Amino acid sequence: MTEVIIENEFDFLYDKSILEEVEFIGLINKQGKMENIIFKNEINLTKERKEMFSMAHRLQNSMQNDFDYEFGLVRYTIIDRENARFVSMPTHLGILLAKLKKTVDPFVFINKITRMMNSSKVLFKVVECAYLSDKELT
Secondary structure (H helix, E strand, O other): OOOOOOOOOOHHHHOHHHHOOEEEEEEEOOOOOEEEEEEOOOOOOOHHHHHHHHHHHHHHHHHHHOOHHHHOOOOOEEEEOOOOEEEEEEEOOEEEEEEEOOOOOHHHHHHHHHHHHHHOOOOOOOOOOOOOOHHHHO
16 A cells, blocks of 8 residues: 655645646546636636636646657647736646736746746655555456
8 A cells, every 4th residue: 555645745836936827727637627726816707617617727738748759748738818918837736727917937936936836845655555465466
């Protein structure tokens, strides 16, 4: 049995320098649901449209993963719309999605998030591993 203990997984999202640059930031889980979300400005969408929006980002990421062998892993995606700019970054827990203020340079933001994720104090501890012997398999 393997147990993974995670502490302070995304505490860096509450960093003032991050929150100053975003209108919202959150994590889309593997089922396409938005969680761990921090709003500065609410998205002007119905509940159903918000769910569709997060599931669309999850689906887009999943479809991009189909080409990891040929092109390598996706590190981030930038979507620049007329009235909004989004950055999504795959993580081991799901997709980090941020709606940036239009004045924020998305590449500077991505580098800042990457540095913070790499230096976060996440603890992974393998508590116990159980293996079946050849005799147990027969």
